[in-house]
Amino acid sequence: MNETRHAGYVIETRGLTKRYGKKIAIDHLDLAIESGSIHAIVGANGAGKSTLFRVLLGFLPATSGEARILGRDSRRLTPSDRERIGFVNEEHTLQGWMTVAAVTAMQRRQYPRWSQPAFDEVIGHYNVQVGQKVSQLSRGERAGFNLALSLAQRPELLVLDEPTLGLDVVAKRAFLETLLHSNAVEGCTVIYCSHQMEEVERVADNLIIMERGALRNVSPPDDFRSRVSHWIADIPFRGPDPRTIPGLLDAQRIDGIHHYLVLDQGEEFAEFLHACGARDVHRLPVSLDRAVNSFLSKQHAAPVAA
Numbered sequence: 267m268n269e270t271r272h273a274g275y276v277i278e279t280r281g282l283t284k285r286y287g288k289k290i291a292i293d294h295l296d297l298a299i300e301s302g303s304i305h306a307i308v309g310a311n312g313a314g315k316s317t318l319f320r321v322l323l324g325f326l327p328a329t330s331g332e333a334r335i336l337g338r339d340s341r342r343l344t345p346s347d348r349e350r351i352g353f354v355n356e357e358h359t360l361q362g363w364m365t366v367a368a369v370t371a372m373q374r375r376q377y378p379r380w381s382q383p384a385f386d387e388v389i390g391h392y393n394v395q396v397g398q399k400v401s402q403l404s405r406g407e408r409a410g411f412n413l414a415l416s417l418a419q420r421p422e423l424l425v426l427d428e429p430t431l432g433l434d435v436v437a438k439r440a441f442l443e444t445l446l447h448s449n450a451v452e453g454c455t456v457i458y459c460s461h462q463m464e465e466v467e468r469v470a471d472n473l474i475i476m477e478r479g480a481l482r483n484v485s486p487p488d489d490f491r492s493r494v495s496h497w498i499a500d501i502p503f504r505g506p507d508p509r510t511i512p513g514l515l516d517a518q519r520i521d522g523i524h525h526y527l528v529l530d531q532g533e534e535f536a537e538f539l540h541a542c543g544a545r546d547v548h549r550l551p552v553s554l555d556r557a558v559n560s561f562l563s564k565q566h567a568a569p570v571a572a
């Protein structure tokens with residue numbers, strides 16, 4: 267069914283750069299995403315995630331470098347290449363004046379691999395009636411309808427750009443359940459961009475972190491999480507100068523106890539704390555949310571207190 271599935275990467279960029287005037291949105295990016303599973307791309311606002319999707323999908327030209335999607339040059343995607351790719355973005359842009367039935371019929375004609383069972387299965391999670399106009403659907407229903415249309419296309423690659431933005435907890439859950447458990451997703455590589463780490467933790471097999479247009483991490487989410495540790499130290503008086511603390515992401519003093527979030531530090535960090543006068547030292551694991559957010563905030567952080 268999927269001829270690129272064993273042929274390596276669904277997405278490959280080399281030296282990919284995109285500038286908007288003087289602003290660099292993507293900075294010499296070398297990225298290779300293997301086929302299969304769910305890949306999450308995370309990064310602070312303005313990290314370049316949406317720009318990357320737009321370039322990969324051929325909606326925007328790159329300034330320099332190469333971008334390939336499903337083995338094809340992004341600049342030269344044909345209609346039949348596009349049939350192999352589903353795209354859902356936060357705006358859920360569909361013709362508001364058309365009915366659900368009319369949009370569905372149009373898509374069915376457009377996509378030769380259209381699967382009615384896949385459409386019915388996904389839309390079944392939402393209270394959408396075929397006679398409703400798209401503009402009359404709630405935001406969550408529109409997101410579900412969009413997902414159903416994309417999956418009915420039977421794409422080899424599904425690109426989701428913040429698909430659950432603005433949805434309530436119930437709609438989010440329905441969306442994620444579909445992504446995780448629907449038969450329609452089987453065999454499809456999913457690339458998912460979100461700021462919501464609890465979602466990423468739930469669905470992603472691979473965590474890609476972007477920062478200012480560059481790649482900072484590609485690994486299973488748990489591997490990244492375990493690179494960040496939380497240390498609690500009972501140090502009388504002032505703690506060490508933050509500039510001397512190896513791998514420091516965040517420091518706080520709560521009720522006289524020092525808390526440090528650090529990156530890539532092993533047991534030698536305990537020795538460092540003891541050498542700084544700590545009497546008692548404990549190491550705690552952190553959530554993915556905390557690990558990613560402290561990593562991303564580091565760039566923007568004000569000097570941390572001693």
Ligand SMILES: Nc1ncnc2c1ncn2[C@@H]1O[C@H](COP(=O)(O)OP(=O)(O)OP(=O)(O)O)[C@@H](O)[C@H]1O
Pocket residue numbers: 286289290291309310311312313314315316317318
């Ligand atoms: N059309 C444009 N003209 C000028 N600058 C742009 C344009 N689109 C994006 N940018 C800039 O490019 C950078 C990357 O933007 P992009 O939308 O790709 O980031 P993002 O990671 O998707 O952000 P967010 O999480 O906020 O959606 C930002 O600094 C943004 O200001």
